[in-house]
Amino acid sequence: MKNMTINEIKSLVEEMSEGDPLFEQLHKDKRKGVQKIIESYNRNLQKKKKEKEDFANLTEFEKKLYKQGFSLLAGIDEVGRGPLAGPVVAAAVILPKDFYLAGLNDSKKLSESKRNEYYDVICKKALSIGIGRIDAEEIDSINIYEATKKAMHQAIANLQIKPDYLLIDAMKLQTPYPQESIIKGDAKSISIAAASIIAKVTRDELMKEYAVIHPGYGFDQNSGYGTKEHLTGLKRKGVTSIHRKSFSPVKEAYLK
Template identity: 45%
Template sequence: MIRDKSAKTSAKAAPRKDAANKAAPAKAGKASAAKPSTGKSAGAKGVIAVAPPSFRRERALIKRGIWPVAGCDEAGRGPLAGPVVAAAVILDPDRIPRGIDDSKRLTAEQREKLFDKICATAQVSVAVASPARIDRDNILRASLWALKRAVVALPEQPRHVFVDGRDRLDTACDCEAVIGGDGIVLSIAAASIVAKVTRDRLMCALAQDCPGYGFEQHKGYAVPEHLDALNRLGPTVHHRSFFAPVAAARAKHMPWTVEPVQDLFSVTEVEVQVEARIAIDASANL
């Protein structure tokens, strides 16, 4: 007798397919439950969640008995005009304002509000490196000088300092450089807000003395509007002389202030006269 095996095969396979269909929603449910919520829509792609700076490093030092702990940062390394402003902040662990973040991630309105809250609850100091100092020392040394001055000017001297960047400060206490620190260490983030707001206010004040440059808008950065004003009006005393666009504008509007540069590859003929005098000892046997 010949049996039909196809019926049995389909009957056996059917439950497996049904079981797979039943298991699929369960697995999907587990996957969705395991995936953390980022607060973004599920359809958004390419969105990277950035964690705000924390007070973790400061608390670790407090547990070891190290206090006060300061964070410091500067604003204005890149602009063509205006000073570099450095700030140092010692946050009160019991009165930390909410919303502190890297100043670059905040709007101008948010920075202004946080500036007032930080100044009301923390120890704050500010130091300024002028364009003349930047021209004399270069931008890096002027920035480090201002950061150190801000730390020294704090009402209470810290026992540990966090500074944004890769360069440590020559301070009396331990200093730790944190690359990208304004997005990692809360004290540095607070200092970045204070430095940024202070410098923005200074540039708005300079805009009243130097109309036509738009300092109140671009704060001295090399945007097209600023470059156009430099080309039309020339540099002011608030511009950094050795930054390339400023030097070019100075050469155009004030050529008498530009020192001629010697061509190191030019050939110069130098006439040299050598007078040889040889004293011969008569008694020598030649």
């Protein structure tokens, strides 16, 4: 080992599996570069173990239902209840039983690049994905709570494979399917977490399109939330067709 260069040892370690007896020899090599390689390997190993533990915790609801005989579990979540503009979007996702994606969690806690990466994986591996969307005009007509439920119903209806059980983030729906409502479900269920990613990325892409149609509000950056840029645009340019006119301060600007 001592005759090997640091780069050679680094390449060798990258191919090693946990518990490889060669690590005992590496520990005897006192070169700082070698010891840093060992430290880095151990950190990555602990990170992977933590990711597996976290993922296992996210599948507790699914495992319980699989044992009860259910096999097609649809996770359901929505995004866009709070913004001043744009639709509310819901997603329903049925994952295969052997699905694994390290780091998957609440979409709001992930970077945009990581969400997009996970979105691609979920779209590739999911058994079925359904999307529901209720636009601003209807939100104003039936209120955001009812619009959220309607978007979720649409998402379920748009699944190509019909589920036999629903795992829903913080909502209860009137459907023919058995269901469980889970508070903060996107941090407790892998199926809901996947739906959260799909809904978030879908809505963000819509808002980027709206940013081109309605420049000056920063929709590509704020997703319709009431940021400083958005509120400044509202004062200068007025209310657009995608603004929720029942939401303050859009309501006050619309009534002027």
